[in-house]
Amino acid sequence: MIRVRGYALPSGEVVDLYADGDRWTTDPAPNAELVEGWLLPGLVDSHTHPGAENPGDPLDEAVLREDLHRHVDAGVTAIRAPGLAGDPPSWFGQDPDVPRAWHAGPWLAQHGQFFDGWGRRVSHAEMPAVAGAQAARTGWAKVITDWGPDDEVVPVAVLRTVVDAVHAVGGRVAAHTQQAAGGLAAVAAGVDSIEHGMCLDPAALHTMAAQGSVLTPTLSIITSGLDRVRAAEPSPRRDWYLNGAEAHGPLTCAAVEAGVTVLAGTDSRPHGRISDEIFALVHAGLRPHDALAAASWSARSFLGLGGLTPGSPADAVVYPADPRTDLSLLDKPTAVILRGLRVR
Ligand SMILES: [Zn+2]
Structure with missing residues (x-):
């Protein structure tokens, strides 16, 4: 004992x-x-996708367990996986050697968007029922609200019906956004969490605070790509990423100041890097106390722990x-x- x-x-x-x-x-x-x-x-990684080596790979149980061990090594005792490469095995979130877990099953994305091989492609008409059924199973549904700078954004009217369908079964909606229009649509629809939120109009933060939508900025992974993108040939895609990533730290600070609950999430491999996200939040200007809140007690409270x-x-x-x-x-x-x- x-x-x-x-x-x-x-x-x-x-x-x-x-x-x-x-x-x-x-x-x-x-x-x-x-x-x-x-x-x-206990630390919480609120945005991680364990169980696959590369985007598009199927869920691999051995990789999944190994990834979860890396999280535990880092002090993570609970994770939220807003999107997985497949439905996880029954031991996920249960076995003594792996963190507690909340997950949304496979991502829901529009046709022609997101990583090939990952997630389910659904029409706008199908999205609410599929999201509601997923949330009824696991408590969460994850919607890829937008993708590239020229791709269609899920309309706010569709997102509202998704939120209604998920809330009707007691679940919550996580929305991936990395375009200004996608962020505004997701906030207007009343989703429960904005994932990434790159390029989000700071004016939306007060709405988020008022309706209790949280922000998982995944700051370390977004800003770690900056040097590579700066070195790339000029293009609309490069400008979009640079503008969004450079504003992302200040946006995260503004979210805390506006009263939005910010959660720490690492997003991609390698796993067990929750401290990198805490460092990134502090580097952006959060007080260490608030950065730790994002990675621990605030996140636990959000999950009911x-x-x-x-x-x-x-x-x-x-x-x-x-x-x-x-x-x-x-x-x-x-x-x-x-x-x-x-x-x-
Ligand atoms: Zn992600």
């Missing part, structure tokens, strides 16, 4: 908790293994000092506790 004692974020108050199965409790247990330090209630309090699911990541004052500690946790078991 595990016992954690130390300063628990976000408050920094001292806690002393025992894992009773997958629940934290203050009831002492004899012979519990004590782990002390600064405590986070409690923190380091009695009765909450027994996840924790332990560091030797306050990770807000030394972000390099994120890459070397003292311990990772998942479902009440020490897994690292």
Whole structure:
């Protein structure tokens, strides 16, 4: 049995908790293994697509488990996969060695868009029923709202019927947007999360805050491509990407200031890079406290997971000092506790 004692974020108050199965409790247990330090209630990667080596590849169970182990190595005890290469096996999100998981099954995309081999292509007429059926199975549907700069955007009227169909079964809609028009359509339709949100008009942030739409900016992956794109031949596609990526950090800061919940997500391979996203958020101007919120307690709250309090699911990541004052500690946790078991 595990016992954690130390300063628990976000408050920094001292806690002393025992894992009773997958629940934290203050009831002492004899012979519990004590782990002390600064405590986070588990990291969350809110936008990751484990289980395939390359875009378009089918879901591979061995790759999936390996990818999930990389997440656990990094202190990630829960993931959200807004799009997978296939329906995951029954152990996904369940086995002791893999994070808790929320997922939207395969992406839903318009014909002629998105990566070949990945996702389901649906007409506008089919989209609401397919999204509703997916959300009824797994709680989420993921819509590729826009794609290239010249591609058609899913009309806001279609997106509204998608949101209605998904909410009718108690699910939530994640919308991929990377064009200004796609972002505005998704926000106007009232989706639950904007994924990437590149090129989003900052004027939409107040609507997002008011209706509770969250933003997963995937900042590190978007900005990591900047040097390569700057070196490319001038083209409309290059201009679109440069403008969007250069504005993406300031947009993310503006989202926090507007009261939008921002979630940390790494998007692509290699897996287990949640600290890169936290660094990117801080580099963009977020306070370390807010960047950690995006990667931990805010994301857990969004998924319905409690923190380091009695009765909450027994996840924790332990560091030797306050990770807000030394972000390099994120890459070397003292311990990772998942479902009440020490897994690292
Ligand atoms: Zn993605």
